Amino acid sequence: MTVLPRPAGPEADHGAFDDAQGLRKVIHVDMDAFYASVEQRDDPSLKGLPVAVGGAAGRGVVAAASYEARVFGVRSAMPGGRARALCPDLVFRPPRFEVYRAVSQQIRAIFLDYTPDVEPLSLDEAYLDVTRDLRGIGSATRIAELIRQRIRHDTGLTASAGVSYNKFLAKLASDQNKPDGLCVIRPGEGAAFVARLPVARFHGVGPRGAERMKALGIVTGADLRRLDLATLRAHFGAQADYLYRAARGIDLRAVRADRPRKSVGAERTFERDLSTGPVLRETLETIIDLAWERIARADVRGRTVTLKLRLSDFQAMSRARSSPAPIADRATFAALARELLDGLLPLPQPIRLMGLILSALDEPGAPETAAPEGQGQLPF
Template identity: 55%
Template structure:
């Protein structure tokens, strides 16, 4: 989807159309969750601190996020996908891989299938989507950004490897900013540069990721579409308006995050054994405390209790805290007769 959260807001409020919009809060510690294309002209993008966004675009309009609306629209879009294929692998609310090989709608090409899906999306939601069409996930992902917004691009088998060579590695899915900077220091700035490096060189500098980088530099990606990919964790975090040292305020923030996570677990009926509390201090130093329970965490009260025990393990706080987060992971299927609620006190916490 194109600037999904911001586009939903512009769709629902005509006064926002054609204006630079950021979904988020303009607070000192706020960040941009999504930016309209009008805002992106000022280099305002997701994850940018709100104060920086306003400095770049003084006329920027902030609107608070409405995740329940975004989820509802996402469900509409996925229902459209399901008319064309059963092989759908969601990446997020606004993005997914589709394998249309089975050609359920008897459309002549994948190109025309993508056009049909995009037309249905705009007809039913009033929103635009972009598509990448190719013979593997890596290339389709790259192609999906190539004609944004409201466009599509195909990478055919005879052009895949050569096309990858022309692109900056910073655009590659799976190459984050830190890795891209490391590659730049090693003289790797394009796909061609990456392809020129031997497996020995890549293994020396990138360890277990060497095979992946060696393959994608040649346009190779054998990963299948996995419609049943399991969710590995559910988490929520918040950045405070000011650095906190008061334990009551810190714990109140942790409890709010635990409530958010539990709401997701309860709705999905997915439960995990591992609880993690994340803390980011005022100097951006990060710390985590985790505990794997002997039984699934199956009540909100149990999750809150575990989260409080974990946050209390860092007391007294050495410096102000700017962010806290709570995550549940190691999901397992709950037995028919349920499992015993976790038993405290906790021991063996791991940093």
């Protein structure tokens, strides 16, 4: 477990916990290589082997990779053929989403033993606001430790957790000591913690965003903090306010048990523009795999499929089609996606981006109302 040393003096760190202000105690729990770990648990012969969940042949895509596979550079969303080239001994297993969903429900039940304020992000991660101490434990850090112990005991799997005073910092902390780790960022420590992190670690800053920042001399949180809001808005538009706050360890979002999810999907920007029908159809199959894996991980059903394209001149195109019933299987989702693309061909220009989105969602596991805000405070 990592607990950062307490700062020697006052720190300009807005959003830090203070008893009088009533700020929150937040835990972010993230299962370690969830799909692959379930496969290794259920088949002991896979223990210690590089495992990928997904497709190995043709247009197959890696949905998850064990830590043994990640050593070789295998990552989720990677084409199966590329993963096999990086790791010839890689063992592929087909996804078993019904099993992952059942394990996720076990884990969620553990969370609810400690707080009603649980905001699931997917089958394998969630935010917990543990400001209310349902069991009288007295420490958010101890609650995180107990949750991780319960998960290991009840499921045979490991989880990493981050404890802090807002969602942004808790998520950064949960990634700090993976796998099977715990990190605590105490009140007053957030700005210093963020300052030394690469901006590529910030949620919402992808590889292309990190490259744009690097070109501006922004590599770490400290570099980002040196820029004023006007400069950030000039370069990053709508994302500027988020970046300004993130560089200071500020996040005002509440943990919401009833957080409405509007859509789930995936998109990819290509190194070279694509134009011919066969290439576009082949690419669509990859996007279907990526999008459906995220839909299954989020455990949602929806009625509307949208195909999103960005042309070589950056003009956006999109087409959508709705189903009278919630889309519950990949085959239906894929068929609608293919119809949407066929209806646009031939395209007026090559494209540089393709994406698929499922919206008009039903979330069968989501509670209808949020738990009321608690009054009691817990020390870290």
